[in-house]
Amino acid sequence: MSDGGTGRAARTKRADAQRNKKTLLDAAAAVFIASGVEAPVRDIAAEAGVGTGTIYRHFPTRAELIIAVYQHQVEACAQAGPALLASSPTPHTALARWIDLFVDFLVTKHGLAAVLQPDSSGFDSLHTYFLDTLAPVCAQLIDAAAEAGEVRSGLTAYELMRGVGNLCIGAEHDPRYDARRLVGLLVEGLRRPHDEAPTA
Amino acid sequence: MSDGGTGRAARTKRADAQRNKKTLLDAAAAVFIASGVEAPVRDIAAEAGVGTGTIYRHFPTRAELIIAVYQHQVEACAQAGPALLASSPTPHTALARWIDLFVDFLVTKHGLAAVLQPDSSGFDSLHTYFLDTLAPVCAQLIDAAAEAGEVRSGLTAYELMRGVGNLCIGAEHDPRYDARRLVGLLVEGLRRPHDEAPTA
DNA sequence: GACCAAACGGAACCTCGTTCCGCTAACGAT
DNA sequence: ATCGTTAGCGGAACGAGGTTCCGTTTGGTC
Numbered sequence: 001m002s003d004g005g006t007g008r009a010a011r012t013k014r015a016d017a018q019r020n021k022k023t024l025l026d027a028a029a030a031v032f033i034a035s036g037v038e039a040p041v042r043d044i045a046a047e048a049g050v051g052t053g054t055i056y057r058h059f060p061t062r063a064e065l066i067i068a069v070y071q072h073q074v075e076a077c078a079q080a081g082p083a084l085l086a087s088s089p090t091p092h093t094a095l096a097r098w099i100d101l102f103v104d105f106l107v108t109k110h111g112l113a114a115v116l117q118p119d120s121s122g123f124d125s126l127h128t129y130f131l132d133t134l135a136p137v138c139a140q141l142i143d144a145a146a147e148a149g150e151v152r153s154g155l156t157a158y159e160l161m162r163g164v165g166n167l168c169i170g171a172e173h174d175p176r177y178d179a180r181r182l183v184g185l186l187v188e189g190l191r192r193p194h195d196e197a198p199t200a
Numbered sequence: 201m202s203d204g205g206t207g208r209a210a211r212t213k214r215a216d217a218q219r220n221k222k223t224l225l226d227a228a229a230a231v232f233i234a235s236g237v238e239a240p241v242r243d244i245a246a247e248a249g250v251g252t253g254t255i256y257r258h259f260p261t262r263a264e265l266i267i268a269v270y271q272h273q274v275e276a277c278a279q280a281g282p283a284l285l286a287s288s289p290t291p292h293t294a295l296a297r298w299i300d301l302f303v304d305f306l307v308t309k310h311g312l313a314a315v316l317q318p319d320s321s322g323f324d325s326l327h328t329y330f331l332d333t334l335a336p337v338c339a340q341l342i343d344a345a346a347e348a349g350e351v352r353s354g355l356t357a358y359e360l361m362r363g364v365g366n367l368c369i370g371a372e373h374d375p376r377y378d379a380r381r382l383v384g385l386l387v388e389g390l391r392r393p394h395d396e397a398p399t400a
Numbered sequence: 401g402a403c404c405a406a407a408c409g410g411a412a413c414c415t416c417g418t419t420c421c422g423c424t425a426a427c428g429a430t
Numbered sequence: 431a432t433c434g435t436t437a438g439c440g441g442a443a444c445g446a447g448g449t450t451c452c453g454t455t456t457g458g459t460c
Contacts, residue, residue: 014406014457040447051409056449117314117370122448155381162374163382166366170317174362181355182363186382189389214426214437240416251440256418322417 021058023048028069036110036172037066063115063126070109074133077101081137091144092151096187098141099164102134103183106168113168135161152192160190221258223248228269236310236372237266263315263326270309274333277301281337291344292351296387298341299364302334303383306368313368335361352392360390 013021027048031039041062045052059065081098088094106113114120118127139157146153164183171179213221227248231239241262245252259265281298288294306313314320318327339357346353364383371379 016457017407020407041449042447045409051411052448053410053450053452054408057407060449062448114317118374119370155385156376158376159378159382162370162377163367163385166369167363169366169369170319170362174318176356176358177362178359182359182386185355185363185389186386187389189385189387191389216426217438220438241418242416245440252418253420253440254438257438260418262417 017058020048020050020054024050024055024058024065025069028065032066032069032109037115038111041065061122061125063123066112066115066126067129070112073105074130077105078133078137081141085141085144090150091141091148092191095138095141095145095151095190096184098137099160099183099187100180102161102164103168103180106165107171107179110172113165114170116165117162130165131158131161150192151190155190217258220248220250220254224250224255224258224265225269228265232266232269232309237315238311241265261322261325263323266312266315266326267329270312273305274330277305278333278337281341285341285344290350291341291348292391295338295341295345295351295390296384298337299360299383299387300380302361302364303368303380306365307371307379310372313365314370316365317362330365331358331361350392351390355390 024044028044031044031047035043041055042052044065045055048055055065059068077098080101081094084094084098084101085091088097106116115123116127116130118124120127135157138161142151142155142157142160145151163186167182167186168179171177224244228244231244231247235243241255242252244265245255248254255265259268277298280301281294284294284298284301285291288297306316315323316327316330318324320327335357338361342351342355342357342360345351363386367382367386368379371377
C-alpha cells in the first residue's frame with residue numbers, strides 16, 4: 001500500500017504539513033486573543049512563520065480557520081447542554097445556564113459574535129457550523145422547558161441562538177454595554193407568564 | 201461683502217455643488233435600497249454619475265453619507281417618542297411601540313443595523329449619531345415606565361438601544377430569523393414582575 | 401541518490417475605502 | 431461679454447485585506 005509509515009488507514013499528510021497545521025492553529029489562537037478574530041490572515045501567517053499560501057492550503061478560507069480554532073470549545077458547549085438539563089432544578093434554569101455558557105464563550109472571543117451572521121462576506125460556513133452544532137442542543141433545552149410549561153412557545157432554537165449571538169456583538173470593547181444583562185432579559189422574556197395557557 | 205447673491209448669511213455653496221449633493225443623496229438612497237447599506241462608494245458615485253472624489257468632498261466618509269441619507273427618518277423616530285408617551289395607555293406600551301418603530305426602520309434598511317456598532321472600522325460616527333439622537337428619547341420612555349413601576353430598573357437607554365439594534369442585524373435576508381419577535385421578547389423581559397419592589 | 405508529488409512562500413490580483421492632484425467651469429468683478 | 435479666481439470635479443493612485451497562482455523546496459519512496 002502507499003500508506004505512509006506513520007499512517008493510519010488512508011493517505012497520511014506529509015509530516016511538515018501536519019506540523020504546519022498545528023503551528024497555524026496555535027498562531028491563529030494567539031493572534032485572535034491578541035488582536036481579535038478579525039486579525040488579518042497575513043498576521044497569522046507571520047505569527048506562525050509561514051507564507052499566506054500555506055494557510056489557504058490548510059484552511060480554504062479565513063472562516064474555516066476560525067472554525068478550526070474554536071471547534072473544541074463549541075463542541076464542549078454543545079455537550080454541556082444535556083448535562084445541564086440533568087443537573088438543573090428546572091429546564092428553564094438549564095436553558096439559562098447553557099446560554100450563559102455560550103455568552104461567556106462569545107464575549108471572551110473578541111469579534112467572534114460579529115462574524116457569526118450569515119453572508120458576513122464569506123463567513124457563511126462559520127455561521128452554519130455554529131448554528132448546526134448548537135441549535136439542536138438549544139432546541140432540546142427549549143423543548144424541555146416548553147414541556148414543563150416554563151416558556152412561551154413559538155420561538156425556534158435557531159432564532160434564540162441568533163438573537164443571543166447578536167446581543168453579544170461588540171460587547172467586548174464597550175464598558176457601557178453589558179451583553180450578559182441583555183441576554184438575561186431576553187431569556188426572562190421567554191418565560192411564560194403564569195396566566196398564559198401552555199401550548200402542548 | 202463676499203456674500204453670494206443667492207445667499208443667506210455666509211458663503212453659499214456653488215450651484216453645481218448643491219445639485220450634486222442632492223443627486224448624491226438620492227443616488228445613495230437608491231443604491232442602499234437596491235444593494236444594501238454596504239454598497240461600495242464607487243457604485244453610488246456611478247449611480248449619481250459623478251467621480252468618487254465628489255462624494256468625499258460632500259461627505260468626508262461613507263458613514264457620514266449614510267447618516268445624511270437616514271437623518272430625516274432618525275429624527276422623525278426621535279420625535280415620535282414624546283407623542284407616543286402622550287397617546288399610549290401606559291408608558292411601557294409607549295416604549296414598546298417606539299421600539300417597534302425603530303425596529304421597523306432598521307429592518308427595512310438592508311445592513312443598517314450591522315453598521316451601527318462602535319468601531320465597525322470607521323463607522324463610529326454613525327453609531328454616535330444614532331445613539332446620541334435616540335438614546336435620550338429612549339431614556340425618557342424608560343424613565344416614565346420606571347416611574348410607573350412597569351419595568352425593572354438598571355438597564356440604561358444606551359444598552360437597550362444597542363441591544364435592539366443588535367437584534368436587528370441580519371434580519372433582512374433570513375426568513376428564519378424574526379428580529380421583531382426577539383425584540384418583543386426583550387421588551388417583555390424588561391417588564392417588572394408584579395411581585396418585585398419598585399426601585400424609586 | 402534520484403525522483404516526484406505534496407507543500408511551501410510570497411508576489412500578484414481583486415475589491416474597497418480614501419486621498420491626491422491636475423483640470424474645468426461657476427460666478428463675482430469689471 | 432470677458433476675465434480671473436478658485437470651488438468643485440473626475441478618476442488615477444494608494445493602502446489594506448482576502449484569495450489565488452506558480453516557481454521552488456523538500457519529505458517520502460524506491
